[in-house]
Amino acid sequence: MPTIIDGMAGLRHVGLSCILAGIVVLLLAAETRQARKQTLAEVVAAAGLTAPREAAVEQGRPITSYAVLDDRSVYVLAYYWDLPSGTLEDPLRILSYDRGSGVWKAGQLALAGDPIAHGECVGSILRVQALPYAFLLDTHINPSAGCLLVVSRNLEFRAALYGWYLAAFGEGLIVFQRSEVHFASVHPAELAVYDARTGQEMALFPRKPFQAIRSAYGAELAEFYRTHEDWCMRNNHPCDPESMDSSVVGEVATSAQEHALAFVISYDAIQEFPGDLKTPPGPGKVVYLYRHVDNQATLEYRELLLSDIEARFGNLPLRSLLEPERLQQIFGK
Structure with a gap:
């Protein structure tokens, strides 16, 4: 007949087994998570392209929080390096490929530094869009706020608009909705237009x-x-x-x-x-x-x-x- 001490030992054994099993699950989850990370080269290769020679040293690095524009005329990838800390850090990196000329371009946006000084815009890239004169990048702040980054076709910073894209027309007119306070008692929509020419x-x-x-x-x-x-x-x-x-x-x-x-x-x-x-x-x-x-x-x-x-x-x-x-x-x- 088992004693109380035997029972306690059994409970300790079961508890230890559960803890060990939990650790194994966490390790497997972490390993699976790492396995799912895509490198710069893999993401570019998914579009049937090879990253430019200038990025050869970094092609094996995993990237995160990225978005891709891939159409008949241009390929654009906006991304951050995937860091062990799991945080997003400047700079935001951009690669573009002109399918007509076969020319790659690379750029970096130090959003929190001078002269941009928009550290609040460091967030996951939700969408990349192409206009004849610019690329537009929507970044995530919270469910009610974001930044719309306007970047020239040469991947140079032009503007950080506090909101998200709605439409574009004419010669440089971009309509966007301004960000809101997420936890608020009233939620007023505000729309504005940005003139890329001025x-x-x-x-x-x-x-x-x-x-x-x-x-x-x-x-x-x-x-x-x-x-x-x-x-x-x-x-x-x-x-x-x-x-x-x-x-x-x-x-x-x-x-x-x-x-x-x-x-x-x-x-x-x-x-x-x-x-x-x-x-x-x-x-x-x-x-x-x-x-x-x-x-x-x-x-x-x-x-x-x-x-x-x-x-x-x-x-x-x-x-x-x-x-x-x-x-x-x-x-x-």
């Missing part, structure tokens, strides 16, 4: 002076906040009627010919709060149309309910609203 940004949405729909909703919110200050304090809400829940619905449509763009904004509540008391409901989906986006002095915009647009023009894609005759109808000139 290096200037311009706010698109929200844009003052506000037009009828947003102004009316802002007035409703202002009255609610004025009469419910305790609700504002209880929910840690800024209760600023100019800062309201809003989100981009679908894609941004553009017209290079008219220097115009259109998008849909939903004013439906994003953040829910406890209790029966609710803020006034928003106007739903609203269409915003802009023209002369290439010139701030002449830029103008219109704001219309999506339901009114559909009643007037039918269920058309947004890009159809940017045709010259429809723009004239909408803007009245």
Whole structure:
């Protein structure tokens, strides 16, 4: 008959076995993780290419948090070295290959150093895109924030835009959505346009002076906040009627010919709060149309309910609203 001491010894044996088994699992997981790491040469080879001679010494190094653009005209790889610490460190490295000329180029962006000084942009590369005059790299900060890096075709730094890519059109116009505070009581969408020719940004949405729909909703919110200050304090809400829940619905449509763009904004509540008391409901989906986006002095915009647009023009894609005759109808000139 086993004694208590025998039982305790058995338990110790079982416990030790579990610990050893756990260590083996962790070691196997770590080994598997290492086995999954791809080297620079392997990633480039997956596109049927051989890394340039200049990178020969480093081709065997594993890379991480990278993204690839691979189309008929160009191949671009943006990456970081995979370090034992598991952290991402400057510089961000870029390789590009022009399929027409057969020329490789290599560049490095020291995001945290001078003159870029955007250390917050050191993050996983989510996407690489090519424009005739630049490459665009979206990096990850958090689910509500990122950086859009603008890099010349020679892989030289041009700009770090605090947000993410939405559209590009014309000769150097890039539309992006600005980053937001991730944990916040209100989530207002903000859109801007960056002109690669001048290096200037311009706010698109929200844009003052506000037009009828947003102004009316802002007035409703202002009255609610004025009469419910305790609700504002209880929910840690800024209760600023100019800062309201809003989100981009679908894609941004553009017209290079008219220097115009259109998008849909939903004013439906994003953040829910406890209790029966609710803020006034928003106007739903609203269409915003802009023209002369290439010139701030002449830029103008219109704001219309999506339901009114559909009643007037039918269920058309947004890009159809940017045709010259429809723009004239909408803007009245």
